[in-house]
Amino acid sequence: HPPGLQMGERSGLRRSECRAKGGAPGFKVAVLGAAGGIGQPLAMLMKMNPLVSVLHLYDVVNSPGVTADVSHMDTSAVVRGFLGKEQLENALTGMDLVIIPAGVPRKPGMTRDDLFNINAGIVKTLCEGIVNCCPNAIVNLISNPVNSTVPIAAEVFKKAGTFDPKRLLGVTMLDVVRANTFVAEVLGVDPKDVDVPVVGGHAGVTILPLLSQVKPQYTFTADEVRYLTDRIQNGGTEVVEAKAGAGSATLSMAFAAAKFADTCLRGLRGDAGIVECAFVASQVTELPFFASKVRLGRGGAEEIYPLGPLNDYERSGLEKAKKELASSIEKGISFVRK
Ligand code: NAD
Ligand code: LMR
Numbered sequence: 001h002p003p004g005l006q007m008g009e010r011s012g013l014r015r016s017e018c019r020a021k022g023g024a025p026g027f028k029v030a031v032l033g034a035a036g037g038i039g040q041p042l043a044m045l046m047k048m049n050p051l052v053s054v055l056h057l058y059d060v061v062n063s064p065g066v067t068a069d070v071s072h073m074d075t076s077a078v079v080r081g082f083l084g085k086e087q088l089e090n091a092l093t094g095m096d097l098v099i100i101p102a103g104v105p106r107k108p109g110m111t112r113d114d115l116f117n118i119n120a121g122i123v124k125t126l127c128e129g130i131v132n133c134c135p136n137a138i139v140n141l142i143s144n145p146v147n148s149t150v151p152i153a154a155e156v157f158k159k160a161g162t163f164d165p166k167r168l169l170g171v172t173m174l175d176v177v178r179a180n181t182f183v184a185e186v187l188g189v190d191p192k193d194v195d196v197p198v199v200g201g202h203a204g205v206t207i208l209p210l211l212s213q214v215k216p217q218y219t220f221t222a223d224e225v226r227y228l229t230d231r232i233q234n235g236g237t238e239v240v241e242a243k244a245g246a247g248s249a250t251l252s253m254a255f256a257a258a259k260f261a262d263t264c265l266r267g268l269r270g271d272a273g274i275v276e277c278a279f280v281a282s283q284v285t286e287l288p289f290f291a292s293k294v295r296l297g298r299g300g301a302e303e304i305y306p307l308g309p310l311n312d313y314e315r316s317g318l319e320k321a322k323k324e325l326a327s328s329i330e331k332g333i334s335f336v337r338k
Pocket of ligand 2 (some may be wrong): 105144149174202235236237239240248249329
């Protein structure tokens with residue numbers, strides 16, 4: 001059946017679509033890159049979210065199949081598929097939240113920055129679509145290198161005069177998810193009871209776990225700190241190597257993206273006290289973008305929290321992170337300005 005339509009709509013049988021379960025108003029969410037390794041499980045997880053009333057699945061390939069498949073899940077969100085650039089506008093119009101996992105993933109031996117040449121253009125095009133069709137949507141940007149793609153998106157929005165720093169969020173949730181998992185393993189506790197702030201950015205040394213601020217409070221040995229920092233910073237590479245050429249993290253990323261999107265939607269709904277780490281336009285350091293804890297509300301990232309007290313190890317990690325971040329940010333900005 002034609003992409004852009006959902007089965008019930010085609011037969012004219014669908015009556016309502018903008019109500020989430022229980023009659024509460026729901027949100028309209030688009031996934032761009034929905035047929036990919038992250039996009040498919042993320043589409044499934046968003047279809048399971050009761051806060052979503054309409055789910056648009058856009059890709060340049062295979063989105064009709066993914067749409068047909070996901071649309072058979074008996075949850076309330078209405079699913080529509082969109083295929084190819086000529087359907088980008090329809091995919092984006094009216095969306096409250098746009099999640100972007102479009103772009104190529106790493107293979108062993110590559111850095112995230114090696115993806116810049118292909119993914120920068122993809123992100124720029126998709127953000128131009130957002131400018132035209134849903135300039136007020138919250139954007140969750142997953143495509144790598146996040147340290148450069150978020151500045152690219154910001155530049156596109158600035159050029160169009162639609163930039164609201166609160167509504168553009170680079171997704172670093174996977175770093176937090178990994179940090180919680182690895183720290184819980186060391187502590188021998190359930191990961192759901194662990195909260196590790198991870199600040200900086202989303203590549204190698206720019207990923208800075210603040211182990212001195214872990215909840216529950218715990219004093220790690222120097223060996224534990226080195227092991228955990230190294231494992232958290234290289235978690236992505238661990239998966240890339242294990243997949244041996246078949247891509248990078250997809251399932252844990254879809255889980256992290258769905259978790260992060262849910263916090264954004266709960267913020268949009270007006271829930272209080274929603275705090276997560278994200279890579280945002282920031283004044284926490286001298287850099288124009290930085291990942292740290294943010295409070296999510298109706299307007300997006302409404303408050304950005306300072307880093308809090310750091311120990312010597314974290315302070316030296318912060319200097320390394322800032323050095324690499326500065327050039328990745330600059331690379332993204334000049335890609336659009338040039
Ligand atoms: P994938 O190759 O499996 O899927 C990418 C999808 O994007 C494909 O379906 C492709 O058709 C689609 N696509 C390409 N160009 C497009 C365009 N112009 N418009 C819409 N869709 C387009 O890759 P993946 O494993 O899903 O990874 C996607 C991206 O996410 C990569 O850049 C990867 O590095 C990144 N990633 C980020 C994080 C993070 O923590 N932020 C984690 C994992 C992966
Ligand atoms: C990750 O952290 O898993 C992603 O950024 C993908 C990658 O290339 O490592």
